[in-house]
Amino acid sequence: MKFSGEKVVEIYEKIQQKRPIIHCITNAVTVNDCANILLAAGASPTMAHHPCEVEEITAGTAALICNFGAISDYEAMKTAGKRAHALGHPIVIDPVGVSGSSYRREKCLELMKIIHPTCIRGNYSEIQALLHNCGTVTGVDAAEDALAEAEETDLPELMKQYAKENQMILVASGETDLITDGSCVYRCHNGSPMMARITGSGCMSTVMLGAFLSAENSVESVVACCAFTGIAGELAAKEMTAQKRGTMTFRNWFIDAVSLMTPEQLEHGTDVDWF
Ligand SMILES: Nc1ncnc2c1ncn2[C@@H]1O[C@H](COP(=O)(O)OP(=O)(O)OP(=O)(O)O)[C@@H](O)[C@H]1O
Numbered sequence: 005m006k007f008s009g010e011k012v013v014e015i016y017e018k019i020q021q022k023r024p025i026i027h028c029i030t031n032a033v034t035v036n037d038c039a040n041i042l043l044a045a046g047a048s049p050t051m052a053h054h055p056c057e058v059e060e061i062t063a064g065t066a067a068l069i070c071n072f073g074a075i076s077d078y079e080a081m082k083t084a085g086k087r088a089h090a091l092g093h094p095i096v097i098d099p100v101g102v103s104g105s106s107y108r109r110e111k112c113l114e115l116m117k118i119i120h121p122t123c124i125r126g127n128y129s130e131i132q133a134l135l136h137n138c139g140t141v142t143g144v145d146a147a148e149d150a151l152a153e154a155e156e157t158d159l160p161e162l163m164k165q166y167a168k169e170n171q172m173i174l175v176a177s178g179e180t181d182l183i184t185d186g187s188c189v190y191r192c193h194n195g196s197p198m199m200a201r202i203t204g205s206g207c208m209s210t211v212m213l214g215a216f217l218s219a220e221n222s223v224e225s226v227v228a229c230c231a232f233t234g235i236a237g238e239l240a241a242k243e244m245t246a247q248k249r250g251t252m253t254f255r256n257w258f259i260d261a262v263s264l265m266t267p268e269q270l271e272h273g274t275d276v277d278w279f
Pocket residue numbers: 100126127128144145146177178179180181194195196197198199200202203204205206207208209230233234
């Protein structure tokens with residue numbers, strides 16, 4: 005069955021009205037892009053990570069992001085996460101690098117139990133590493149054969165079971181994003197291979213999930229965010245090809261596409277089905 009682009013527009017418009025502040029405890033590699041994409045989408049970023057202030061900061065925001073590329077900020081994630089959970093704020097974990105580090109994986113599994121995230125979004129390799137609690141690659145990018153491995157192990161079904169057991173929404177990103185809350189599996193076909201040629205498209209997609217979930221806390225909202233991010237990637241890639249430009253221009257045009265997004269582009273561009 006098809007997922008309607010009208011839902012993407014509806015939630016996007018809620019973000020414009022609410023202008024939610026999103027608290028991001030995230031990594032130094034992509035922090036600036038994460039802050040800028042939230043502003044481009046109509047939200048407001050705060051990137052506070054000192055353990056002595058995160059509890060107060062998170063209380064004044066609409067959602068919390070914990071990105072494991074910032075593993076040195078683990079104590080801050082725990083403190084902020086407990087407060088955000090107590091206040092009923094949406095919490096998103098990005099398990100950056102859990103496929104390459106058993107320490108990170110242990111800490112991520114521990115944090116999940118303590119702060120009860122609303123959603124976890126990682127690339128195929130990271131999500132598979134969490135589900136099986138074992139490493140697959142050494143870096144932070146998905147393995148080349150992650151998709152083939154996903155098909156072999158029936159990743160959609162495994163994700164569905166895991167999401168149900170842990171009462172959370174799971175997103176595995178890649179050429180096709182898989183999204184589930186344990187009842188059905190959505191497949192988002194939006195996006196461009198260019199998105200994997202820059203660092204941070206996943207981190208940016210994760211902070212955007214904070215904005216979408218604060219506007220509406222539902223699995224449809226997560227799906228809408230994946231479509232939104234993918235459409236921005238498609239628009240930027242089209243421009244890049246037309247003007248024969250490189251990967252850093254793509255990064256800027258991706259953020260531009262978010263800031264210039266129209267309801268028509270979202271309605272016509274959304275390419276999601278579910279089963
Ligand atoms: N080959 C592809 N085709 C279409 N879209 C893609 C492709 N690869 C990645 N994407 C999109 O790029 C975004 C980021 O996904 P990706 O799996 O690369 O995240 P990531 O590895 O966590 O990124 P990072 O850690 O560098 O921020 C998602 O919106 C995803 O749909």
